[in-house]
Every structure is written in structure tokens, then in C-alpha cells.
Amino acid sequence: MTTRRELLRQLAAGAGSLAIDASCGIAAASELRVGRPAPPATLVQLNGEPLSTTNLVGQVVILIFWATWCAPCHSELPLLSRYFEEHAAAGLRILGFSLDTPDKIDEVRSVAASLSFPVGLLANSNASGYGRIWRLPASFTIDRRGRLVSDGWKEKSLAWTRQRLTAVVNPLLAS
Numbered sequence: 001m002t003t004r005r006e007l008l009r010q011l012a013a014g015a016g017s018l019a020i021d022a023s024c025g026i027a028a029a030s031e032l033r034v035g036r037p038a039p040p041a042t043l044v045q046l047n048g049e050p051l052s053t054t055n056l057v058g059q060v061v062i063l064i065f066w067a068t069w070c071a072p073c074h075s076e077l078p079l080l081s082r083y084f085e086e087h088a089a090a091g092l093r094i095l096g097f098s099l100d101t102p103d104k105i106d107e108v109r110s111v112a113a114s115l116s117f118p119v120g121l122l123a124n125s126n127a128s129g130y131g132r133i134w135r136l137p138a139s140f141t142i143d144r145r146g147r148l149v150s151d152g153w154k155e156k157s158l159a160w161t162r163q164r165l166t167a168v169v170n171p172l173l174a175s
Helices: 004-012 071-090 102-112 162-174
Strands: 042-044 050-052 060-066 092-098 119-121 138-142 148-150
Touching: 042 092, 042 119, 060 071, 060 162, 071 092, 071 162, 092 102, 102 119, 138 162, 148 162
Parallel strands: 060 092, 092 119
Antiparallel strands: 042 050, 060 138, 138 148
């Protein structure tokens, strides 16, 4: 296991930015590669039930990281909810990871009540393979074979639009 001191020493020596030894529990976002297997993620839903991407192979999955205080999220979440309703039967799953703190659970529940896809707090879930979430909204798309198709860190546009959903997700649902 890498200690914090060793980690800081490696970073100071230029051994990597986010490419940090996974044994220390910090995600290596630089290891995300489109076309490669997506890191597993488990959303612990607000009802306490876990939902893992490893159990969703065969479906198209969008991981969305959001927060109640994120202004762009307020327009993106309803769009994703409508898109999910339209395409769930075709094998679409959306997992919503809220970056809000547990003391904001009532606000998260209020937003989640208007959404058609499962939501949970990132603090209670595990998506460490996607790196430290430092900008919102952030999303990642996984194809039916469990491969990363869209890396939210490399997208020019952070938020989903209807056009982007059509261009990125519709072909995956058709395959």
C-alpha cells in the first residue's frame, strides 16, 4: 500500500498526475481509455440498494456525476430523465451519482423524485476508477460489452444535449 508521503513524493518527482497507484485507494483517471473495459462502479441508491455496472453488461450505461448546487446539472438531469424514459426498453441504464454531502440528502431526494433513473450519493457509492470528480456535470458512457465509449474528462462539452445523446448513445442502443 502506498503511503501518503510516498504518494506526495512521487507526485513531486513528476511520476504522474492522476496516474496514482490504485492500491492507495485514489483513482487513476489517466488509465481511462475509450475502447477498453470501463472501470466498475457501484451506485448505492437512496433506498440503500446497490446497483453495479458489472451486473449491467449487455446494456448501455451512462454514469452521471452531479450535485444539487450545480447549475448546468439542473437542465441536464431532466433531459437525461426524459431520454431514459424513451430508451429504457432498448437497454439504456443511467446511474446518477450525487456529489452532495449526506447532510443534503433531503435536497438530493427532492431532485431524485423528479428523475426516472436511480440516484445515490457518491459518498456511499464506489466509482473510484473514474478519478476524483472535480467538475460537474461529468459523465461516462459504457457500451453493451462493458467498454468505455465516452470519457467525460475528454469531452469538450460537459453537459449532455439531445444532439449529443443521439450521436453517442443511439448507435450503441441500436447495436
